[in-house]
Amino acid sequence: MSEKAMRPRKVDPLDFLEVDALLTDEELLIRDTVRQFVADRVLPDIGDWFEDGVFPKELAKEMAAMGLLGMHLDGYGCAGTNSVSYGLACTELEYGDSGVRSFVSVQGSLAMFPIWAFGSEEQKQDWLPRMAAGEVIGCFGLTEADSGSDPGSMRTRARRDGDDWVLNGSKMWITSGNIADVAVVWAQTDEGIRGFIVPTDTKGFTANLIHKKLSLRASVTSELVLDDVRLPGDAVLPDVVGLKGPLSCLNEARFGILFGAVGAARACYEAALSYAGERRQFDVPIASFQLTQRKLVEMLIGINRGMLVAVHLGRKKDDGTLDPTHVSFGKLDNVRMALQVAREARSVLGANGITLEYPVVRHMNNLESVYTYEGTNEIHTLILGQAITGINAFS
Amino acid sequence: MKIAVCAKQIPDPATPYQLDPTTHYVVRPNDQVLDDTDRYGIEVGLQLAAAAGDASVTVFSMSPSGSLQGIRQALAMGADKAVIVDDAGLRGADALTTARILAAAIEREGFDVVIAGTESTDGYTGVVPQQIAELLGVPSLTFARKIDRHGDGIRIERQTSNGYDVVDANPPLLISVTSGAVEPRYPTFKGIMQAKSKPVETVTAADLGVEVAAGQSIAAVEPVPARQAGEIVTDEGDAFERIVALLEQVKVI
Ligand SMILES: Cc1cc2nc3c(=O)[nH]c(=O)nc-3n(C[C@H](O)[C@H](O)[C@H](O)COP(=O)(O)OP(=O)(O)OC[C@H]3O[C@@H](n4cnc5c(N)ncnc54)[C@H](O)[C@@H]3O)c2cc1C
Numbered sequence: 001m002s003e004k005a006m007r008p009r010k011v012d013p014l015d016f017l018e019v020d021a022l023l024t025d026e027e028l029l030i031r032d033t034v035r036q037f038v039a040d041r042v043l044p045d046i047g048d049w050f051e052d053g054v055f056p057k058e059l060a061k062e063m064a065a066m067g068l069l070g071m072h073l074d075g076y077g078c079a080g081t082n083s084v085s086y087g088l089a090c091t092e093l094e095y096g097d098s099g100v101r102s103f104v105s106v107q108g109s110l111a112m113f114p115i116w117a118f119g120s121e122e123q124k125q126d127w128l129p130r131m132a133a134g135e136v137i138g139c140f141g142l143t144e145a146d147s148g149s150d151p152g153s154m155r156t157r158a159r160r161d162g163d164d165w166v167l168n169g170s171k172m173w174i175t176s177g178n179i180a181d182v183a184v185v186w187a188q189t190d191e192g193i194r195g196f197i198v199p200t201d202t203k204g205f206t207a208n209l210i211h212k213k214l215s216l217r218a219s220v221t222s223e224l225v226l227d228d229v230r231l232p233g234d235a236v237l238p239d240v241v242g243l244k245g246p247l248s249c250l251n252e253a254r255f256g257i258l259f260g261a262v263g264a265a266r267a268c269y270e271a272a273l274s275y276a277g278e279r280r281q282f283d284v285p286i287a288s289f290q291l292t293q294r295k296l297v298e299m300l301i302g303i304n305r306g307m308l309v310a311v312h313l314g315r316k317k318d319d320g321t322l323d324p325t326h327v328s329f330g331k332l333d334n335v336r337m338a339l340q341v342a343r344e345a346r347s348v349l350g351a352n353g354i355t356l357e358y359p360v361v362r363h364m365n366n367l368e369s370v371y372t373y374e375g376t377n378e379i380h381t382l383i384l385g386q387a388i389t390g391i392n393a394f395s
Numbered sequence: 396m397k398i399a400v401c402a403k404q405i406p407d408p409a410t411p412y413q414l415d416p417t418t419h420y421v422v423r424p425n426d427q428v429l430d431d432t433d434r435y436g437i438e439v440g441l442q443l444a445a446a447a448g449d450a451s452v453t454v455f456s457m458s459p460s461g462s463l464q465g466i467r468q469a470l471a472m473g474a475d476k477a478v479i480v481d482d483a484g485l486r487g488a489d490a491l492t493t494a495r496i497l498a499a500a501i502e503r504e505g506f507d508v509v510i511a512g513t514e515s516t517d518g519y520t521g522v523v524p525q526q527i528a529e530l531l532g533v534p535s536l537t538f539a540r541k542i543d544r545h546g547d548g549i550r551i552e553r554q555t556s557n558g559y560d561v562v563d564a565n566p567p568l569l570i571s572v573t574s575g576a577v578e579p580r581y582p583t584f585k586g587i588m589q590a591k592s593k594p595v596e597t598v599t600a601a602d603l604g605v606e607v608a609a610g611q612s613i614a615a616v617e618p619v620p621a622r623q624a625g626e627i628v629t630d631e632g633d634a635f636e637r638i639v640a641l642l643e644q645v646k647v648i
Contacts, residue, residue: 025464029471029587037581067584079584 013273014266017304022311023084030085033066034092042096047356049218053211055099057137057179060107064134068093068104070112076128078112084314087259091310094260095267098366099219101260106175107131109252111138114184114195117248118240123197127182139180141171141224142246148173149379150394151186152243156226158187158196163233167196167204167226173373177207177222184237185226186246195237195245204229215365251324254374255317258330261370262306264363265338268345269299271360275349286348295344302337309334325387332380339367396450396566399501400440400474401511401527402433404458404465408516419613420487427458429465432512434472434579436572439542440510441473441580446544451475453504457485457496460597470590471582478504482599482607489611494526499603502531507566508549513538513573524571534564537571 012018020028041062049056063069067079072086086108094101112131115123130136147154156169167187177183183198183205198205204227213221237245273296276287286292313330316322342364346353354361371377382393404427406412413422437454444450454469454477466477480496488496501509509531514521528535539551540559548565554573582590600607626641628634642648 025462025467026587026591029464029467029582029590030584033471033582033584033587065583066581071584079588081584081588085584 013300014270016300017308019304019307019311023088027082027085027088030081031088031092034068034089035095037063037066038092038096038100042093042100046097046100046218046359047362050097050099050362051217051356053213053217055103055176055179055218055220059100060103060134060137062134063104064132067132068108069134070108070116070128070132072108073112073116073128073132076116076124077132078116078128079132082314083255083317084311087256087310087314090256090260091263091266091307093263095263097218097362098260098264098370099216101256101263102175102216102219102369105253105256105260106140107138109256110140110249111180111182111184113252114140114237114240114245114249115197118195118237118245119197120234120238122234123237127197131182136181137176137179139174139176139183139222139224140246140249141174141177141183141185142250143171143173145170145172145223149376151246152193154186154188154193156185156187158189158194158236160190161230165196165231165233165235167198167229167231169226171224171226173210174207174222174224175216176220177224178209178220180207183224184249185224192241193243193245194241196231197235197237198226198229198231202229202231215369217365247324250374251327254327254331255313255322257370257374258306258313258327258334259310261331261334261338261367262303262310264367264370265299265303265306265334265341267359268338268342268363269296269303271358272296272299272345272348275352275358279350292348295348299341299344302341306334306337325383328375328380328383328387331375332377332384335367335370336377339364339371342367396444396447396507397505398440398444398450398452399504399506399509400433400436400452400454400469401497401501401509401524402437402454402456402465402469403430403515404428404456404461404463405430405516414616418487419616423459423461425461427461427465429468430512430516432514432516432574433469435574435576436510436512437469437472437474438577438579439539439570439572440508442577443508443510443542443544443549453478455497455500455504456480457488457493457500459486463595466595467587467590468582470593470595471587472580473583473586474593476594476596478596478598480600480603481597482601484600484607487613488607490520490522491526492607492610494523494530495605496600496603496607497523498527498530499605500598501527503603506531509533509567509569511569511571513571524569528569531567531569533567533569535569535571536562536564538573539570540573540576542570542572542576 070078071081074080090101115127142151144154158165158167180200185196185198206225208223210221276292277285279286309330345360346364386392407428415422440452444452452474454474457480460479460481478500511524525535536551538554540554541552543550550563552559553562628637
């Protein structure tokens with residue numbers, strides 16, 4: 001057995017474990033393209049968008065031009081990249097802002113994916129190319145005011161009326177609701193939970209903006225009201241019945257989030273690292289203090305570990321060996337890590353840490369939503385708990 | 396229409412350049428990126444090709460191939476193929492040698508329009524495009540800040556120090572494009588995935604029938620002198636007069 005000597009080398013504080021070496025040229029080029037886009041189009045204005053509470057809708061077409069929307073889906077105008085590339089794109093988008101990444105997750109994984117996976121050929125032809133092009137914006141209506149972690153308890157109902165379907169109920173916390181042209185709405189039917197493609201200009205459909213958010217402000221969050229919304233018989237997604245429909249969408253989106261969270265954390269770490277090197281107190285840079293170094297090192301470890309987990313799970317997804325519980329592991333740990341990193345970074349920046357001049361408090365607030373949506377930290381804990389003990393502790 | 400775009404792979408400007416201590420040449424790592432200024436030329440090429448309809452865009456580059464990262468970026472933006480002149484004998488080639496090589500490669504392929512940036516980010520000689528035009532015997536439309544099709548030909552606005560000239564010419568011709576002339580597109584993901592299967596031809600100077608003779612050597616390299624401390628003008632009511640005087644002294648007003 002030959003043994004390679006370990007030699008001291010220069011380390012890269014931003015890619016400490018050299019995770020880049022695990023990526024192909026193609027994946028790196030996709031990553032760098034999104035990184036450049038975020039630097040050009042998101043970072044200069046994101047502080048203002050957050051403060052003003054707006055999502056710049058014009059970004060949709062620009063992102064579509066690159067192939068970002070539904071990028072990991074095949075055919076119908078989608079780019080058809082591998083899962084690792086999709087994940088890396090999410091990392092870069094969320095380095096910019098969780099709201100921008102949320103938009104892309106919802107469009108690709110929550111609105112396009114169910115049509116792609118469970119739709120009829122006509123539905124796919126009709127919707128997917130326009131959604132990939134950013135001409136049609138989608139949203140995903142699962143959660144209700146009284147039905148969050150337990151979506152099976154939803155009260156929105158679809159009933160047959162001749163050939164038509166008639167939907168009644170309401171959905172809450174729906175990302176992109178007010179800017180969407182189409183909503184994929186999940187509702188109870190006599191057969192079980194089913195998905196419906198609802199054009200948002202259908203009579204009886206209204207979207208109400210949720211105001212006073214202190215998180216994901218550069219993202220639109222809405223309530224959807226369905227009041228006798230009449231849809232033709234072919235509006236239902238034919239190929240899935242039951243909760244596994246929406247849950248399989250969530251798995252796709254959660255996969256993007258476990259990569260995305262690492263991006264938000266990296267932005268906070270970079271800000272803290274550079275600030276700590278420049279800010280002087282007691283005549284020395286604050287990076288000289290052991291307490292500060294410890295914070296920076298904890299961030300470094302969390303981010304590198306998170307990225308390794310993400311790339312590993314990405315490879316498993318591309319191999320077809322990824323289990324939904326693996327996604328729970330990644331979502332739970334990476335988002336928790338990112339939130340801790342953001343809070344530590346916030347403290348390193350002192351008073352400056354509370355302003356939008358730096359990205360940190362914005363990410364910190366955003367990550368509170370990311371912690372809750374797509375399965376709360378607690379729900380993923382219970383999924384993992386059930387996976388290893390065989391005991392359901394949900395209720 | 397056959398469009399030739401000259402583009403260079405350079406060491407990533409984000410990491411500090413290293414010079415070989417004996418030859419003083421830039422040390423070229425295996426991974427080199429597309430020179431940012433070339434993204435404009437490629438964009439112009441792609442736009443002209445789209446407008447012309449039946450057109451091809453070929454990227455010409457003289458550089459060690461390395462991982463081809465920079466060339467793939469150009470192909471991912473939409474160029475159809477690339478020709479790389481990779482020849483150990485060309486290391487440290489001067490501007491005229493570079494122009495002779497590129498002109499020979501372009502001529503061999505055939506062309507209607509040659510496009511180049513105005514100067515590279517690592518070499519900054521700023522003369523290669525004009526030399527290529529001269530060697531190919533075609534008009535050079537330099538420092539283009541705007542490029543349009545005009546009848547059968549091309550019309551550009553040439554950036555000058557106090558405005559711009561409008562210059563027309565019919566192909567074959569060469570255009571040198573200023574940074575900012577167009578908004579370079581981001582590579583598309585489909586383009587990135589297709590780039591791998593696009594043809595990249597690697598040739599040597601001998602393949603092109605160009606004899607390389609060292610025309611220059613770099614005698615010495617000096618670090619930029621440290622900046623002198625500035626002069627601080629404290630306002631005692633007459634600061635503006637003293638600042639005006641200082642500005643006149645350095646002849647900026
Ligand atoms: C900004 C934002 C955007 C969103 N976008 C969308 C969207 O586009 N589409 C959509 O459908 N939904 C969306 N959501 C909703 C999101 O998915 C839900 O908020 C989430 O599922 C949690 O539901 P809840 O808020 O009702 O919390 P609850 O389910 O009421 O949970 C409250 C607390 O109780 C805990 N809890 C619940 N059950 C258990 C249990 N069995 N054991 C232990 N603890 C438990 C939770 O973990 C949590 O801590 C969004 C939410 C936010 C904040």
